[in-house]
Amino acid sequence: MDRRVRRTRDLLRRALLDLILEKGYDRITVQDVIDRADVGRSTFYAHFTDKDDLLLSGLEEMSVTLEEQMRRHLEGGDPNPVLAAFRHADQHRHLWKALAGKRGAEVMRDGVRRRIYDIGLRRLHSVLPEGGPPHEVTFEFLMSSLVGLLTWWIDEDRPYTPEQMADMYMRLAISSVHGAYDVSGQFWKSVQ
Amino acid sequence: MDRRVRRTRDLLRRALLDLILEKGYDRITVQDVIDRADVGRSTFYAHFTDKDDLLLSGLEEMSVTLEEQMRRHLEGGDPNPVLAAFRHADQHRHLWKALAGKRGAEVMRDGVRRRIYDIGLRRLHSVLPEGGPPHEVTFEFLMSSLVGLLTWWIDEDRPYTPEQMADMYMRLAISSVHGAYDVSGQFWKSVQ
DNA sequence: ACCCTGCTGAACACTGTGTTCGGAAAGGGG
DNA sequence: CCCCTTTCCGAACACAGTGTTCAGCAGGGT
Structure with a gap:
């Protein structure tokens, strides 16, 4: 469903923005992002490279x-x-x-x-x-x-x-x- | 020996500069640098963190x-x-x-x-x-x-x-x- | 010739990346 | 309500790079 996809992508984007303000972009790992967004690892890579x-x-x-x-x-x-x-x-x-x-x-x-x-x-x-x-x-x-x-x-x-x-x-x-x-x-x- | 130390550090610095112009800083690995400078891995870490x-x-x-x-x-x-x-x-x-x-x-x-x-x-x-x-x-x-x-x-x-x-x-x-x-x-x- | 001091490189533990795949969950259409 | 499709999950894996350790080697200084 399109809604599910959009929701997941938004969760990830939002998590990244929050993390950037907290610790700076280069200290962030993919693991941090998906933990914060509560999204599966493979889901992340299904949406973004x-x-x-x-x-x-x-x-x-x-x-x-x-x-x-x-x-x-x-x-x-x-x-x-x-x-x-x-x-x-x-x-x-x-x-x-x-x-x-x-x-x-x-x-x-x-x-x-x-x-x-x-x-x-x-x-x-x-x-x-x-x-x-x-x-x-x-x-x-x-x-x-x-x-x-x-x-x-x-x-x-x-x-x-x-x-x-x-x-x-x-x-x-x-x-x-x-x-x-x-x-x-x-x-x-x-x-x- | 002070001279040996300085020589090694110079080799590493020069290698890094060359590599930056070639491929950009963030694509460089420590391995690249020490290969180019022909310096041992542990030597690198003895000089720089x-x-x-x-x-x-x-x-x-x-x-x-x-x-x-x-x-x-x-x-x-x-x-x-x-x-x-x-x-x-x-x-x-x-x-x-x-x-x-x-x-x-x-x-x-x-x-x-x-x-x-x-x-x-x-x-x-x-x-x-x-x-x-x-x-x-x-x-x-x-x-x-x-x-x-x-x-x-x-x-x-x-x-x-x-x-x-x-x-x-x-x-x-x-x-x-x-x-x-x-x-x-x-x-x-x-x-x- | 003999010491140091500094250099070597293999081995190791560790962190992070990106992929794969079987199975679970969620939503929509009938 | 069930079925079917899409999406998500997460463990397992191979891989690349980091930084450390240590036994041994080299070579300049006295």
Whole structure:
């Protein structure tokens, strides 16, 4: 039955997330996960090929809602394009901490990073003016600082609201581009 | 014999670095390392407690020269304080790629990151003005973009000189701070 | 030539992985 | 309610890698 399958997979995913927050991803064994989820060993391997696979299945779920949320914000003409990301992280703190935080797995951080990069790339490339550093450099600069701020904020439980974080990031990011490319206020408008 | 000991440790460290570039840190077994270094198994464990320990002993060596080099630049009143970091990465490409790159270990990236953070923190805190975002936010923004650019540049073999990289980074970084802090203050009061 | 000191490698116990398979349990359709 | 299919269970197994131990070997230093 489909319901049974989904239930089992959810149990396993949830157990993994809890364990990540407790002891960190790399200290977890498959045995830990199936004990916590109260699921048979062979059942685990019937659903996932290994621990990483289980983890990645969680990322899929998360990045789908993230991308959707970001797209909605962008298409809705939101003045701050990164607000959606900070809001999503705030609403799914538990998930983000486990997946993108310190105790999470490397695989995962790379995954999250790549997702945000992909979303940002589409938009940024058409928005960046000419006459400054190569786009790839500016892109790397802006994306790594965004990912850095996002994960730091969640990981360290800093007491700023998503709106504050997004504002601060955008202010820093926009003026960096503005200064480095030496353009007039037109850039600010095109971002809004 | 002191010389014999040092030789053995060097053989192991070198073997590890080569293997990291070949197959990535997490795919390496202790057996791989000692085979490559042609060293007995028990000898390995006589010198290092495990694989991570061997890796960290390499970081020590690297971060000592990096810190020294950065301190010299800073004390010499160098106009571009991050140039030393880009130069060091350029001169020790092999090491940086293995330690701070994609194929390197997580432990290591965190180590490199923390080193750069520590060095930057001392300096930044006294330099940042008031009236903008909280220092910790700006600091995180600047440091993660610096680390991001550094590792991306080395990892992807982008064809820019250390001087160009340092220049581009400083341009982006300075104008971001300048722009974000040079405000009438009204905006930031609501954040703080 | 003789010591040390450090190196060797086989053997071992142990932890964790991923597979297999007979049988139990759970749910849906008649 | 029973039957049938799907799913789950868990013990047993082979395997890979870790870290330890120990008797013996090698070679540089005095």
